[in-house]
Amino acid sequence: MRKTPAILKLVVLAALLAAAAFAQTADPAKNAAKPPTTREMNLMCWQEFGELVPARIRTVLVPFGSLEPHGVIPSGTDNLAPEAMARDIAAKVDALIAPTLNYGMTEAMKAFPGAVSIPAEVYSPFAETVLDNLAANGFKNIIILNGHGGNTAALNAAATRVANARRVRVLVVNWWTLADDITKAVFKQNGGHAGNNETAYIQAFLPDSVHPERYKPEMASPNAPAGAYYAAPVASTILLYEKGQGYPTFDAAQAREYFRKVNDRVAELVLDTIKKWDLAGVYKN
Numbered sequence: 127m128r129k130t131p132a133i134l135k136l137v138v139l140a141a142l143l144a145a146a147a148f149a150q151t152a153d154p155a156k157n158a159a160k161p162p163t164t165r166e167m168n169l170m171c172w173q174e175f176g177e178l179v180p181a182r183i184r185t186v187l188v189p190f191g192s193l194e195p196h197g198v199i200p201s202g203t204d205n206l207a208p209e210a211m212a213r214d215i216a217a218k219v220d221a222l223i224a225p226t227l228n229y230g231m232t233e234a235m236k237a238f239p240g241a242v243s244i245p246a247e248v249y250s251p252f253a254e255t256v257l258d259n260l261a262a263n264g265f266k267n268i269i270i271l272n273g274h275g276g277n278t279a280a281l282n283a284a285a286t287r288v289a290n291a292r293r294v295r296v297l298v299v300n301w302w303t304l305a306d307d308i309t310k311a312v313f314k315q316n317g318g319h320a321g322n323n324e325t326a327y328i329q330a331f332l333p334d335s336v337h338p339e340r341y342k343p344e345m346a347s348p349n350a351p352a353g354a355y356y357a358a359p360v361a362s363t364i365l366l367y368e369k370g371q372g373y374p375t376f377d378a379a380q381a382r383e384y385f386r387k388v389n390d391r392v393a394e395l396v397l398d399t400i401k402k403w404d405l406a407g408v409y410k411n
């Protein structure tokens with residue numbers, strides 16, 4: 127048998143190496159075992175998404191917010207807070223992050239500069255369609271991180287409809303209520319819309335976007351006791367849950383502590399709820 131020339135051996139070796147490298151990158155099973163290059167759907171290419179969902183990742187976090195005045199913190203607070211939360215907990219709950227819905231229903235605050243409000247008849251079907259598409263893309267656990275109280279009723283209704291129609295599980299989290307006891311523990315008092323709790327949460331990761339120099343305590347007023355009165359538009363954008371409590375204090379250390387504790391609480395709720403859904407076997411497959 128004739129000896130193979132050295133150059134031919136090299137060519138064959140190079141071809142084998144190239145084929146092996148191609149097989150590695152083109153094999154979805156191998157790629158799925160790697161950690162995702164990003165948790166954000168906005169930043170992920172469709173090929174990687176297809177390899178990960180639903181084979182490896184079945185949970186998505188979706189921030190739903192609003193653009194409305196918030197005392198002396200950004201008007202996008204209801205978008206920025208759940209986005210920061212999603213980035214902080216995504217790896218812990220092994221989820222991807224869907225892009226934020228940056229507009230919500232805020233009729234009561236529409237009078238203030240820079241506010242945008244979407245009517246319910248537009249918002250509800252749009253929000254529901256987003257959830258429906260996430261389910262169609264293979265997510266089994268859809269976690270709504272809601273930043274805005276005005277969205278809650280519409281999101282709860284959309285969650286119920288999509289869960290039953292698509293046989294998926296949907297959780298709506300209103301962090302400021304979930305963290306009620308954390309607010310009272312960290313600040314030793316109750317909070318408010320754009321009050322100490324929401325202001326601290328934003329201050330923890332966007333200190334330069336918080337403006338104590340514009341703050342005056344008279345900018346705050348308590349929420350009306352049920353049925354007592356109604357003002358349209360609202361007269362204050364800092365709405366205290368309880369009279370006399372929840373004024374922003376702009377304490378950086380408290381802000382960091384609050385951010386950490388709130389996010390841990392939300393992650394714990396997400397993991398616990400998925401565990402219980404799995405245990406019950408509801409809409410599992």
Ligand SMILES: [Zn+2]
Pocket residue numbers: 196203204273274319320324
């Ligand atoms: Zn808010």
